[in-house]
Amino acid sequence: MPPTENRATPPRYLLPSLFLSYVAVYFCRSDLTVISPILDMSPAALGTLISVGTAVYGIGKILSGATAIRRPWLRVHVCMVLAGLFTISFASSSEYILQVLFWSCNRFAQSLIWTTLILLIHLHYGRSEVGGAVAILSQSFLVGDAVAKITLSSMVDSLGWRGVCYFASSVVIFTAAATRIVVNCQGADAPLVSAAVSPTSSMAFSPLKDRLRQLLQIPEFYYAALANGGLNLVREVFRDWIPLLLVQACAVPTTEASMFSVVFPIFGAIFTMMAGWASDKRNGRRGGVILTCMAVAGVSLLLLMLALTSGTPNGLLVLVLIAGSAALLGPYSLLSALSIDVCGVEGRQDLLPLFQGLQDGVGYFFASISGALVGNVVEAGGWAVGVGVLLGFHIFACVFTGLYAKGEGKVSTKSARRASEFELVISDDVDEAFTIESDDEEDNALV
Template sequence: MIGFLKPAPHVKRLPPQQVGRRYAHLRWQILEATFIGYSFFYLVRNNLSPVAKEVSEAVGYSRGEIGDFLAITAISYGVGKFLMGSLSDRSNPRYFMPLGLLLTAACNFAFGSITDYSLHLVLWGLNGLFQGMGWPPCGRSLGHWYSVKERGSIFAVWNIAHNVGGGLAGVIAAESLRAFGWQFAFYVPGVLAVLCALYLLWLLRDTPQSEGLPPIEEHRPSATSGAATYDAGHESELSTRDLFLKYILPNKWLWIFALANFFVYIARYSMLDWGPTYLKEVKGADISEGGYSTLVLEFAGIPSTLLMGWLSDRMQGRRGLISLLCMIPIFAAFVGIMYSPADMLWLDMTLLGVIGFFVYPPVMLLGVAGIDLTSKKAAGTAAGFIGLFGYLGRTVQGKVLGVVSEQHDWHAAFQLILLATVTGMILLALTVRVKPKE
């Protein structure tokens, strides 16, 4: 591990009278920094899809080639999430996360400066790989600063970062393109990402012990069932091999949640990646309406994520059950978009809102389930593993839906989305009784 990325060492414990106030302050600070930081990762990841039609016209790309960009960033992001998840478990998030943001900003600056297909493909693949440095350190940080019985509610609040970042990404990219040209759909988010990296360096911290505080199991024994058996060995850093062989490979429920996440992400990203293009080609939307369609989809998930996170805690951590129930209205909304009239854009926007409202709770809960089912020292690896399968799903839909809609029609593409949604429901049905690991 590069020296400056190594986990911060434990320091001398603060006096007991200072612990409560300092812990409360830093818990909020960690939540705030990871929330804002992850939101900004979206600005430099989801900025191509909302302007894909305009970029393809300006540079001369086919829909299949745009699909290549969506696919390469999805698979590289999924691989990056898994690989970087293992690294993040052995790194200091204060430096690991901002480094990733700076690297992905650099890819955006370069992407906007050239028009070569091969170089664009390489850059967007690298962008996806560096994007994998966003979520795992957040999972590591929150796993160290919040107890098991708080996670549903805390991750529900944190998960709104997906919606804020994803919604603003479309608007910022579309309006930057409309005002200055397609290159600025990448330049403007890149500048914002650099500023956010500096903010993260200022606010992020590593573990409670590195700040002179007790581990969360000791600080909040009433909120975690594992307090009675906690010992210092729980804090030992493990190798990548040990993390995977001990906590990931033999965990059957982790595999089932990961497979379910594959299909949930097809439902999620089908409209994020192709929704703006579909609305422009079939429903007559303009560039701004296409950009705002992602805002509608993303922001609709904010209240439901809070509600379902709280509800999953009240239901003894049954994340799979809540996720299954959410998939039913998602299926119905896709059917509605398939058959809605071309001159009723407001109806399509409403149905996109329904999809956003119900798809983001499973996105959040499946990630939390992975952390529930393993050690907190493997939280980043588990999060990255489930995220890998999610972005494999995004990879498949990014390429397949582009080709199917171009060679056949959008109706055929929607039939594939419905098939993926049903498959996800079947897998989630297997997990309805699964609860967090004690």
């Protein structure tokens, strides 16, 4: 079969549609952060709401990979609409138990989207393009979070917390409808063939038991999942705790500390784009790029820990070291590209959603314990000890990324023989199967 690198050029609408879809999802995710100060909830009640939502999100990540994805775009759009509807239900509820229920349902709907977006990247991009595509898509985390918070914060006084939720839901539902129209006009949402229709299809989904058994025999899965866990824990801590660190350890005023906290995501975005570009330049060999970024982040964490042991460190120095620590976001984003590398070989392609979903599930398990762990450690031993714990988890992640990099040559050799033949079935009352072969068909495009 022809190599994946000979695939047809991805359609121009694809990456912008994926990007905007996930940016819109963040309106129904970041709205709680914006409205939390004016919610009629105690800190304990709000904490329970957030914890339950995060736990459900992690479960959804696992289930998103366990289920066969027949029509990727349809799943994305349905989940976006459901997230909007559950946000409306959350805002319309006055009982706390219902608010917990609807917020958790909202988070569950969101959890099914990312794995599907990665599958769409896999279907359209070759190995030497995946890193850049995933890096660009990963910016939707930062852009979506920032745009949502800035936009919704400006509406709190005039709309109240319920109005903010209604507006957030309208954004995600409108975006789902708009991208649905674009996809339908391109005829790009034909369902993937099931194993029952074509057991030999490269994207036929085998029974879950068979896929799980095959996945658990792949060492790279364990490396990626455990690396995801360590990196996600450190990422979540930096995302939530930077303002408090600057206030308590560096005596930075509260307002300035909140403003300076954007240093981590901004530099994280830069490192993410650089890592994606560099890995594509190396023809998809990502191990060296990942280890380089991990080394930069590790040295920055070590220096930050040492700086925090010397009384009250200079705030600017701490910010510089935090910026260096953001290098870990490059490897974190490339873990999605690794799932494509490992599962992009012939005979493994139906494992991709399961690989990505379970990998993310492990990551969010680690993330769910990050707050309590770091909070207790900092309270008992101070911020230097807290950063030391983060350094320990970072080294933990480095071990498993190193193991992946060591065996990457074998994965790359297999990926060079990746199948580029995909059997699709046209919906809308047409049951005719056809095969898309890159560079063998005149139009070279998904119909």
